[in-house]
Amino acid sequence: MLSCRKTPDAETRRHGDTEKSFSPRPRFPASRRLLCLLLTAYCLLLTSACRRDMQDQPKAKAFRENSFFRDGLSSRPLVPGTVPRGYLRADREFYFGKKSNAGTTAQPVPPGAATPVSTTGASAALYPDDVETFPFPITKEVLDRGQQRYDIFCSVCHGATGDGDGMIARRGFNKPLPASYHQDRLRQAPVGHFFDAMTNGWGAMPSYASQIPVEDRWKIIAYIRALQLSQMPAAQAAQTPSIKPGGQGVRAPGGKK
Amino acid sequence: MPQIFRHSTNYLARATIYGAVFILFAALWVTAEITRSGWNTGQWIERQQPIQFSHKHHVGDDGIDCRYCHTSVETAASAGIPSTAVCMNCHKQIWADSPYLEPVRASFKTGKPLEWIRVHDLPDFAYFNHAIHVNKGVGCSTCHGRIDQMPVVSQATSLQMEWCLECHRSPENFVRPKDKIFDMEWRPRNSTKQEIAEGLDLKKKYHIQEPAVLTSCSTCHR
Numbered sequence: 001m002l003s004c005r006k007t008p009d010a011e012t013r014r015h016g017d018t019e020k021s022f023s024p025r026p027r028f029p030a031s032r033r034l035l036c037l038l039l040t041a042y043c044l045l046l047t048s049a050c051r052r053d054m055q056d057q058p059k060a061k062a063f064r065e066n067s068f069f070r071d072g073l074s075s076r077p078l079v080p081g082t083v084p085r086g087y088l089r090a091d092r093e094f095y096f097g098k099k100s101n102a103g104t105t106a107q108p109v110p111p112g113a114a115t116p117v118s119t120t121g122a123s124a125a126l127y128p129d130d131v132e133t134f135p136f137p138i139t140k141e142v143l144d145r146g147q148q149r150y151d152i153f154c155s156v157c158h159g160a161t162g163d164g165d166g167m168i169a170r171r172g173f174n175k176p177l178p179a180s181y182h183q184d185r186l187r188q189a190p191v192g193h194f195f196d197a198m199t200n201g202w203g204a205m206p207s208y209a210s211q212i213p214v215e216d217r218w219k220i221i222a223y224i225r226a227l228q229l230s231q232m233p234a235a236q237a238a239q240t241p242s243i244k245p246g247g248q249g250v251r252a253p254g255g256k257k
Numbered sequence: 258m259p260q261i262f263r264h265s266t267n268y269l270a271r272a273t274i275y276g277a278v279f280i281l282f283a284a285l286w287v288t289a290e291i292t293r294s295g296w297n298t299g300q301w302i303e304r305q306q307p308i309q310f311s312h313k314h315h316v317g318d319d320g321i322d323c324r325y326c327h328t329s330v331e332t333a334a335s336a337g338i339p340s341t342a343v344c345m346n347c348h349k350q351i352w353a354d355s356p357y358l359e360p361v362r363a364s365f366k367t368g369k370p371l372e373w374i375r376v377h378d379l380p381d382f383a384y385f386n387h388a389i390h391v392n393k394g395v396g397c398s399t400c401h402g403r404i405d406q407m408p409v410v411s412q413a414t415s416l417q418m419e420w421c422l423e424c425h426r427s428p429e430n431f432v433r434p435k436d437k438i439f440d441m442e443w444r445p446r447n448s449t450k451q452e453i454a455e456g457l458d459l460k461k462k463y464h465i466q467e468p469a470v471l472t473s474c475s476t477c478h479r
Contacts, residue, residue, distance in 0.1 A: 055380040062335035
């Protein structure tokens, strides 16, 4: 605007910062004034990105802090007693690995209680409440997924082959050492026992319920069964009821691995 | 009165006119460089965390999978910051008395979460979802760099829009096979002809949308 004038006005209009330095001094030629304006505009452009209102919007996002709530968290816990859609855990065998007719707490089955599945090994008596069958058919895809999840979550302690010699065990998590799957107690244990250990922890092992979804836990167990079978003498494998291919309820074909 | 300027000054004046063009482009170039620099984008700036947590040690030395801690990376927009309980899975026995881990134990006892400093901070007007990227062939190290070699994590990329578009325009240069997603050593991009051909195959297999869709404004600014 100013640059159009051949001679600058005596009464200079205020034009922000650039004008300030000029007003008390003798007039500069219009061209130089234009140059100064352009330079100022250019510098202002550089600072135009300094406001970050759009970058940092005051909205709740995952893991962001929030000054609105007293605990400072954006992610809110569920109101007690609510069940999110799809989270009704009515299927006791699937979600808890416990027999549907067993008590809510782990306690021995009363004598005479019906045992719905095939006979189990001696150690199964140690875990009377735990289910002995997988809740869904075990296929190659299930085993592959199980292997992948096993390598992520279990192998760190139990080792890639299930000997209990994972890297974390070697680094000092050894009071006691992580269990080897290739011991008789665990060879005989029902699948529900592994589910229980993952869900609620067992001994020094913490609960993995927050890290591994329910379905993946079962798939991992299928893979653990495959690992066990791979390290088992053939004669014993044939005798082990909970692994025997084609056993009632156990739909995991043992020889997949 | 003698002349103030000699005749040769004309050349100087002429050179200045051409020089102005040069100065203009130089100024533009400098602006662009400043905008792209780590000073502006935060690239390679190491953020000190409340705990000296080393990804190099946990991933590189111990071989712990990314998903052990970042559990929701395959299923949710956020990869997930592990809760203190996940730290304590191992550290209730390993380094259980170390003063370095005092904040972890304090957090575990009080239930007050550790306040990690965010390293990769996208602007809030950009939508980003980890799950879709991880499930369609974009590996961790493509964006996050060699995390397994970072004692202190820094942003390995500029995270600027031109960087996003580099892949959204031609995903075949970057996608990898499903079993290499969490492989830290996978090549950063498919550069040879054969690799790009593989990338095109994968792009088809993953049903990755055409660039017209991937670069549409509302794909990311929704």
